Amino acid sequence: MLLIRRCEEQLAKSHQRGLVHGACHTYVGQEAIAVGVCAHLRREDVVFSTHRGHGHALAKGVPPVQLIAELYGRAAGCSHGRGGSMHLFAPEVGMMGTSGIVGPCILQAAGAGYSFRLLKRNNVAVAFFGDGAVNNAAFHEGLNLAAIWKLPVLFVCENNQFATEVPFAYAAGNPSVASRGAAYGIPGVELDGNDVLAIRAAAGEAVARARAGGGPTLFECKTYRTRPHAEGMGDYTYRTREDVESWKAKCPIDRLRQVARGLATEAIDAEVQREVEAAQCEAEVSAWPESHTATDHIYATPRKPAPAPSADQGRDITYSQATLEALTWEMATNPGIFVLGEGIGVRGGNFKTTAGLFEKHGAERLRDTPIAERGFVGLGCGAAMTGTRPVIDFMFADFVLDGVGEIVNQIAKMQYMSSGRLKMPILLRGCIGIGHSAATHHSGNYYPMFAQFPGLRVVVPSTPYDAKGLLHHALRCDDPVMFLEPRELLSLTGLVPEAPYEIPFGVAQVVSTGTDVTVVAVGRMVRKALDAVADLGREGISVELIDPRTVAPLDVETIGASVAKTGRLLIVDEAFALYGIGAEIAAQIADRFFDELDAPIRRLNGLHTPTPYSPPLEAAVVPDTDAVTKAIRDLLAE
Numbered sequence: 001m002l003l004i005r006r007c008e009e010q011l012a013k014s015h016q017r018g019l020v021h022g023a024c025h026t027y028v029g030q031e032a033i034a035v036g037v038c039a040h041l042r043r044e045d046v047v048f049s050t051h052r053g054h055g056h057a058l059a060k061g062v063p064p065v066q067l068i069a070e071l072y073g074r075a076a077g078c079s080h081g082r083g084g085s086m087h088l089f090a091p092e093v094g095m096m097g098t099s100g101i102v103g104p105c106i107l108q109a110a111g112a113g114y115s116f117r118l119l120k121r122n123n124v125a126v127a128f129f130g131d132g133a134v135n136n137a138a139f140h141e142g143l144n145l146a147a148i149w150k151l152p153v154l155f156v157c158e159n160n161q162f163a164t165e166v167p168f169a170y171a172a173g174n175p176s177v178a179s180r181g182a183a184y185g186i187p188g189v190e191l192d193g194n195d196v197l198a199i200r201a202a203a204g205e206a207v208a209r210a211r212a213g214g215g216p217t218l219f220e221c222k223t224y225r226t227r228p229h230a231e232g233m234g235d236y237t238y239r240t241r242e243d244v245e246s247w248k249a250k251c252p253i254d255r256l257r258q259v260a261r262g263l264a265t266e267a268i269d270a271e272v273q274r275e276v277e278a279a280q281c282e283a284e285v286s287a288w289p290e291s292h293t294a295t296d297h298i299y300a301t302p303r304k305p306a307p308a309p310s311a312d313q314g315r316d317i318t319y320s321q322a323t324l325e326a327l328t329w330e331m332a333t334n335p336g337i338f339v340l341g342e343g344i345g346v347r348g349g350n351f352k353t354t355a356g357l358f359e360k361h362g363a364e365r366l367r368d369t370p371i372a373e374r375g376f377v378g379l380g381c382g383a384a385m386t387g388t389r390p391v392i393d394f395m396f397a398d399f400v401l402d403g404v405g406e407i408v409n410q411i412a413k414m415q416y417m418s419s420g421r422l423k424m425p426i427l428l429r430g431c432i433g434i435g436h437s438a439a440t441h442h443s444g445n446y447y448p449m450f451a452q453f454p455g456l457r458v459v460v461p462s463t464p465y466d467a468k469g470l471l472h473h474a475l476r477c478d479d480p481v482m483f484l485e486p487r488e489l490l491s492l493t494g495l496v497p498e499a500p501y502e503i504p505f506g507v508a509q510v511v512s513t514g515t516d517v518t519v520v521a522v523g524r525m526v527r528k529a530l531d532a533v534a535d536l537g538r539e540g541i542s543v544e545l546i547d548p549r550t551v552a553p554l555d556v557e558t559i560g561a562s563v564a565k566t567g568r569l570l571i572v573d574e575a576f577a578l579y580g581i582g583a584e585i586a587a588q589i590a591d592r593f594f595d596e597l598d599a600p601i602r603r604l605n606g607l608h609t610p611t612p613y614s615p616p617l618e619a620a621v622v623p624d625t626d627a628v629t630k631a632i633r634d635l636l637a638e
Contacts, residue, residue, distance in 0.1 A: 001031040001196065001253050002268060004055045006276040007064050008227075011054070011071055015231040019284065020071045022084045027055035029194075029226040032252035033158050034059035036199030037126060037219075040207040044121070046094045046112050046386060048105035049128045051086040052158075052225070053098030056128050061093035064276055069283035076286040080293075080419040085230075089418040096385055097418065102163075103138030104378055104410050105129055106155060110142045111382020111390075113151030113216070118338055118364060118388055124210045125382070126154045132163025134177050141375025143218065147184040149367070150215035154206050157218070158193060160225045165238040177220035186216050193223030194252040197259070224250075297420035298454045300478035305502035311465040314495040319461075320352055322468035322496045323485070327354070327391070329500045330475040331361060334389060337475065338365040340376045341393030350395050351431060351490055377403030377428070381411045384426040389475065394430040397484060398444040411480045412455030424455075427474050429483040432460070433524050433574060434611050434622050436487065443611035445523070445575035450482045451552035451584075457481045457505050458552040462526035464494040466549055469503030476502065486524040506553035510562070514544035517632055518562040520585060521547060521572040525623065529572050532628040543632060551581050559585060560593040567598030570635050572628055577605035599638040604631045 008026040015024045027034070030052075038047070038059035049056040057067055062078050070077025071085055078090045086100035096112070099105055109127035116123045133139055134157055146153045157177045161168055169175055181188025187209075189202055199221060206217035224247035228235040235244070257265055317325075331337045339354055345368040348355035358366040369376045373394060380390035394400040400407070407428065414424045434443045451458045457479050461467035467485065474481040511526065512533050521529040526547045533543045544562045548555055563569050569589060571582035582603040589601060607621040623631075 001035050001256065002272045003064065003275070004031045004034065004058050005253060006272050007058060007067060008054060010276050010280050011068065012227065012231050014068070014071070014280070020085070020231070021073050024071060024085050024231040025052040025054070025229070026227045026231065027052055027225070029247065029251070030158055030160060030223045031055055032196035032199055033156065033193050033221045033223060034128070036196045037154065037156055037203045039200050040203050041094065041124065041126065043094055045124045045126070046096045046109070047126045047128065048096050048108045048112070048382065049088070049098040050102065050105055050130055050133065051098060051100045052130065053088050053128070054085070056098070057088045057090065057095050060090070060095045062088070062090045062095055064279035065282050066090065068279050069286050072283050072286070073288070074283060074286040075289040076283065079417060081289040082417055082419060087417050089421065091418060091421050096422070097414070099410070101405065101409050102133045103129070103136040104381070104406060106133065106138045106142035107375060107378025107406065108382030108385065108410070109153050109155070110146045110151055111379040111384070112386040113146060113153040114149065114379060115383045115386040115388040116152055117149070119336065122211050124152045124154060124207050126156060128156045128158060130163060131157060131159040131161070131168040131177065132166070132171070133157070134180065135171055137374055138378060141372040142378070143184045143186065143216070144370065145372065145375050145379055146216040147186045150213065152210035152213070153216040154203065154210060155216060155218045157220045159220050159222050162229070162238065164229050167238070178218065181218040186218055188218045188220065191219055191221045193221030194250050194255060196252055196256055298416050300415060300423055303473065303477050303502070303504065305473060305504060308469050308501040308503050309497045309499070311495045311497070314465070314497040316493050317464060317496050318490065319464045319467050319485070319492045320490045322464035323471050324353065324355060325496070326468045326471040326475070326500065328357060330472065331357060331365065334475070336388040337391060338367060338388060339391040339393055340367050340369050340380060342369055342371060342395060344368060344393050349393060353393055353429070373399055373402040374406055378406040378410065380426050381406055381414065381424070384424050385414065385422050389425045390427070392426065392428045394428065396442045396444070397430045397432045397446045398441050400428065400430060401446070407450070407456070408453050412453045416455060423478040424480045425478045426480045427483055428481065429485065431487040431490070432484045433486040433488055434606065434618060437613050437615055437618060438611070439613040440610040447482070447484050447551050448575055448580045451581065455480065456552060457550065459483045459505065459550045460523045461485065461549060462489060462523055462547050464492060464496045466503060466509065468496050469501050470549065472500050473502040473504060488524050489527070492527070503549070505550045506555050507549065508555035508558040509547045509549055510558065511545040511547050512543065514542035514566065516542045516566055517568040517570060517636055518544045518546065518559065518566045519570045519572060519632065520559055521545060522551065522581060523574060525572045525574055528623060528625050528628050531625040532632060535625070535629055536632060541632070541636065554584065556585070556588045556592065560589060560596070563589055563593050564596040567596060568635050569597070569601045570631055571601070571603045572623060572631070573603070574606045574622055576608045577603055578608055580605065599635060602631060602635050604628060
């Protein structure tokens with residue numbers, strides 16, 4: 001506790017000196033909680049934390065010099081200068097990261113618990129979070145998932161009375177966090193957050209229970225932070241000096257000194273002070289990160305698979321059968337793969353994505369979930385961080401929007417923030433596209449949005465052959481993959497080899513060769529464009545059709561080489577034109593291949609409107625073959 005206190009006091013001074021370049025959220029007053037809980041954790045047990053995580057990092061074994069150097073932005077920091085106060089990573093000691101977003105740590109700890117259960121490891125995951133998180137959806141979804149699956153997790157709420165500046169008494173309809181455990185059928189324990197001995201005793205029972213398969217426990221540790229929300233912020237517009245002083249009198253360190261009378265606490269004080277001063281001096285003179293490393297570790301090292309066999313070596317099967325074949329093979333060879341989703345167990349998935357797999361692998365690897373997309377996406381993140389390979393089957397891409405924060409703020413950034421020490425082998429799959437009168441909440445095309453974020457691979461296969469090869473690759477790489485399947489293509493048949501094979505990301509397919517015009521089509525639009533190519537071919541118009549297959553990464557070289565041959569480019573995409581993939585392709589081609597163009601680049605897209613239900617209205621918002629044919633003719637006329 002003294003080590004945490006002295007480090008925090010040093011960091012507060014350093015903030016005043018300008019050595020801390022961003023926020024500095026200190027843990028002063030709450031030291032008993034981190035120490036009491038972490039006293040029972042092994043090195044292989046894992047901790048997930050929130051923005052006020054300095055104390056958790058130190059209690060889990062992060063050296064003070066690494067913590068201080070991180071807040072100084074130095075390469076010697078535990079996150080190599082990429083995280084600062086709110087993003088502390090040290091997976092080598094089980095500190096799996098802290099987050100500036102409220103709530104994800106709850107879901108990630110549940111995911112780690114799932115990994116431990118699947119891999120038969122006798123370890124425990126701990127989530128530390130503040131009172132503000134208990135009114136967040138992540139709290140409900142995370143505790144519920146951990147409870148129904150009896151995961152080995154300890155949820156520790158550090159109720160320090162305020163979420164930033166909002167009093168918990170105002171923000172909570174039920175002001176007892178511990179009592180909420182009963183709502184999920186798990187023990188809820190209220191503790192004096194300044195009594196390290198009481199916390200240590202309770203944590204010993206909870207951790208032992210988790211290791212024995214008894215499931216999760218919820219702690220509410222009532223405490224108080226005696227410094228501002230963050231250093232430099234005003235503190236007395238929402239609380240009084242008298243309140244702060246009264247809580248300082250309840251200092252957990254002074255309280256333990258009273259119990260430890262007769263021990264040489266002065267010697268402990270001196271030893272800790274020397275250690276912190278030495279750490280501060282070392283951190284201050286340590287090197288800055290090299291600027292050329294700013295883009296390192298966004299993605300894992302790419303796999304280089306053997307060349308894929310020709311499609312004409314295969315059998316005629318559907319798109320859905322092709323992806324099921326790939327998933328079946330990978331699950332048989334990799335016991336760390338498990339699938340989460342609604343109805344993917346006995347039922348086999350809404351689109352038969354997991355048909356027959358429950359009978360082979362059982363409920364632990366084919367896990368039906370509640371309707372809780374943020375919950376099971378966030379859980380999948382924690383599982384991927386701790387040694388397993390989750391497949392998140394979200395049915396329709398519209399549904400996963402409830403979990404987009406977990407995808408964008410956590411999954412996509414985890415490899416980067418941990419400087420490559422954590423991998424993120426997670427596959428997120430679901431249907432996209434307009435058809436079947438599914439209306440506006442079952443028809444979204446969201447690949448342009450996801451393609452924008454560094455760290456994500458975004459795949460949109462258009463054929464059964466590509467779908468199988470790309471899914472095999474997705475289930476073997478260490479990056480997070482958004483695997484988006486056009487619903488209208490699921491019954492499409494094509495030749496697919498029976499043996500497993502991989503198609504690497506970022507390699508476009510030249511579907512047909514031509515000399516007059518290049519057409520780039522995405523997803524379902526490849527079929528529409530093929531029909532147009534056939535119609536125009538009968539008139540002697542030669543069209544080169546390119547399917548990117550993945551929109552992130554995007555194979556601009558193949559498109560550019562085609563444009564150099566034809567001089568014209570049309571991009572056909574069912575998704576919106578505004579801010580879309582077509583705009584990105586057009587910009588890159590104009591930037592790099594402008595001199596090869598004989599006419600302006602043209603785009604053909606779906607209308608910029610929510611998807612209507614009625615068949616005539618639905619048909620009006622999506623390009624058809626006639627529209628593609630007309631667009632090609634118009635471009636050739638320019």
